[in-house]
Amino acid sequence: MITCAPEQVPLHPLPPLAMPRIGTTGQRTLAVGVIGPGRVGGALLDQLRAAQPRLARDHALDLKLCGVVASKRMWLDCDDAELNGRHGGAQTWRPNDLDAFAAHVRGDGDRHALLIDCSASEAVTAHYPYWLAAGLHVVTPNKLAGSGPLERWQAIRAACAGGARFRYEATVCAGLPVVQTLRDLLDTGDELLGIEGMFSGTLAWLCNRHDGSQPFSALLREAHALGYTEPDPRADLSGLDVARKLVILAREAGWPLSLEQVDVESLVPPELVMPAPEEFMQHLAELDAPLAAKLAAARAAGGVLRHVASLDHHGRASVRLAVLPTAHAFAHSRLTDNVVQFTTRRYCDNPLQVQGPGAGPEVTAAGVFADLLRIAESLGVPA
Numbered sequence: 001m002i003t004c005a006p007e008q009v010p011l012h013p014l015p016p017l018a019m020p021r022i023g024t025t026g027q028r029t030l031a032v033g034v035i036g037p038g039r040v041g042g043a044l045l046d047q048l049r050a051a052q053p054r055l056a057r058d059h060a061l062d063l064k065l066c067g068v069v070a071s072k073r074m075w076l077d078c079d080d081a082e083l084n085g086r087h088g089g090a091q092t093w094r095p096n097d098l099d100a101f102a103a104h105v106r107g108d109g110d111r112h113a114l115l116i117d118c119s120a121s122e123a124v125t126a127h128y129p130y131w132l133a134a135g136l137h138v139v140t141p142n143k144l145a146g147s148g149p150l151e152r153w154q155a156i157r158a159a160c161a162g163g164a165r166f167r168y169e170a171t172v173c174a175g176l177p178v179v180q181t182l183r184d185l186l187d188t189g190d191e192l193l194g195i196e197g198m199f200s201g202t203l204a205w206l207c208n209r210h211d212g213s214q215p216f217s218a219l220l221r222e223a224h225a226l227g228y229t230e231p232d233p234r235a236d237l238s239g240l241d242v243a244r245k246l247v248i249l250a251r252e253a254g255w256p257l258s259l260e261q262v263d264v265e266s267l268v269p270p271e272l273v274m275p276a277p278e279e280f281m282q283h284l285a286e287l288d289a290p291l292a293a294k295l296a297a298a299r300a301a302g303g304v305l306r307h308v309a310s311l312d313h314h315g316r317a318s319v320r321l322a323v324l325p326t327a328h329a330f331a332h333s334r335l336t337d338n339v340v341q342f343t344t345r346r347y348c349d350n351p352l353q354v355q356g357p358g359a360g361p362e363v364t365a366a367g368v369f370a371d372l373l374r375i376a377e378s379l380g381v382p383a
Contacts, residue, residue: 029062030112030376033105035069035098036119040141040170043365044118051369061376066105066113072096076104098124102131109135112379116368117142125152132159132166139371141170141364146251147244150258153251165375170367172245173199173338173358181354182252182342191345192253195311199245201336201359202228202236203307207321208335210305216291217284224281228336228359232277237267237287239307239319246309246317255315265320267291298323304331329353 032048034041048063055061067076072095079092094100106113115131117124117140125145128138129152145156146168160166172178186192198204205228209219223229229236243262250257266273267287272280298305303323308330311317324331333339338358341351357363 027060027062028112028376028379029064030114030372030379031064031066031105031107032372033067033069033101033113033115034065035101035115035117035124036121037068037070038118039361040364040368041068041116041118043361044116044368047365047369059376064111066107067101069096069098069101071119074101076101078104098127102127102134102136106134106136112376113137114139114372114375116140116372118365118368120144122148128166129155129159132156132164133162135162135164137165137167137375139167139368139375141168141174141368143171143241143244143248146171146248147259150251150256165378167371167375168248169371170364171248173340173354173356174360175363175365175367175370176338176340176354176356176358178340178354179249179252181352182249185342185344185346185352186253190347192342193313193345193348194343195246195249195309195340196330196343196351197246197309197338197340198306198330198333199242199309199338199340199358200236200307201338201357202230202233203242204333204338205336207304207306208333210291210295212292212295215285215288217288220284220287221281232280234268234273234277234280239264239266242307242309242319243317246311246319250311250315250317255311257311257315257317261315261317263316263318263320265318267321294321302326304328306330306333 034045037045045065045068048065052063055063065077067074073093074096075093079094102115105115113135114137117138120142122144125142125148128145131138146153156166169177169179182192202223205223206216206219210216220229220233224233235241243259243264246262247257247259269286269290272283272286275283295305301323303325306322306324307320308322308324309317309319329341330339333355336357336359337355339353339355341353343351
């Protein structure tokens with residue numbers, strides 16, 4: 001039985017540990033702690049639980065769920081031995097304490113330990129450098145680390161020097177292999193010349209459906225009812241979320257881009273930026289005339305409207321509603337598909353393209369799970 005960390009002992013930052021040694025038993029144990037059991041975190045916990053027997057049988061990998069942290073409380077397996085089987089219904093809980101939680105998952109250093117942050121919290125992100133420096137691996141779909149202050153991003157990368165791994169595939173296009181594809185290109189000596197993409201499944205759906213047969217506001221209400229948009233649709237319409245994804249890819253390529261440097265065209269009229277979400281939803285009709293005019297201009301030019309993010313070889317970045325020719329690859333996207341094109345020295349005439357569903361808790365959780373498995377594959381077996 002694992003001894004729980006004392007609740008009141010200050011554990012931030014954690015002292016670093018040496019990486020576990022490689023042994024000969026062939027069995028690997030990966031202690032896992034999940035932060036944020038919401039839609040994505042909940043789906044991930046279900047996927048982990050379903051995969052545990054198969055991974056133990058076929059890959060000699062013992063995934064041990066050590067704890068779950070919600071916004072105000074946490075569950076630890078030393079309080080509830082059945083946590084691995086009923087993560088959502090644990091009966092014993094403690095007040096939220098991220099330092100104690102990390103120390104508990106890490107244990108005494110005789111096993112590999114990994115924290116998964118499925119929250120959207122700046123406060124959690126601030127812990128990443130300390131966790132990584134202490135030898136804890138970190139996986140996340142939280143975009144705030146990769147697109148936040150450049151100094152924090154650099155601290156996170158520097159903290160990995162001791163051997164801990166940080167993976168964040170699901171921050172860009174959910175489960176699509178976008179970050180890994182870019183990493184593979186660069187690691188094999190290719191040179192990135194530019195990125196162009198449709199990074200919002202919500203805006204892709206809206207652009208695909210906006211043909212003039214009904215007002216844009218009606219489509220937005222439908223998307224909201226279907227759960228395609230964020231609870232406050234301005235989070236999608238502002239373009240800020242797309243800009244964050246572009247910043248993450250730029251930094252992956254070694255370009256020190258900051259969010260403030262991205263030229264973002266918001267689809268939210270200035271007068272509707274500040275009202276409460278409920279009031280904004282009552283004034284959606286104010287979006288109709290501007291979007292109808294953009295659609296008419298696109299048709300007059302013989303093109304289509306698509307929400308596009310782009311990064312050129314000079315580091316200039318933009319997010320905008322663009323008019324594209326009907327022959328463009330993005331003109332033929334389907335439903336909520338994300339599409340990303342990498343123009344590189346090798347793929348200069350015909351850009352390398354990654355396309356598929358880029359939103360939803362199941363596919364996002366699968367992207368996080370894939371990152372966990374990549375880390376597990378690289379780990380030795382503790383002696």
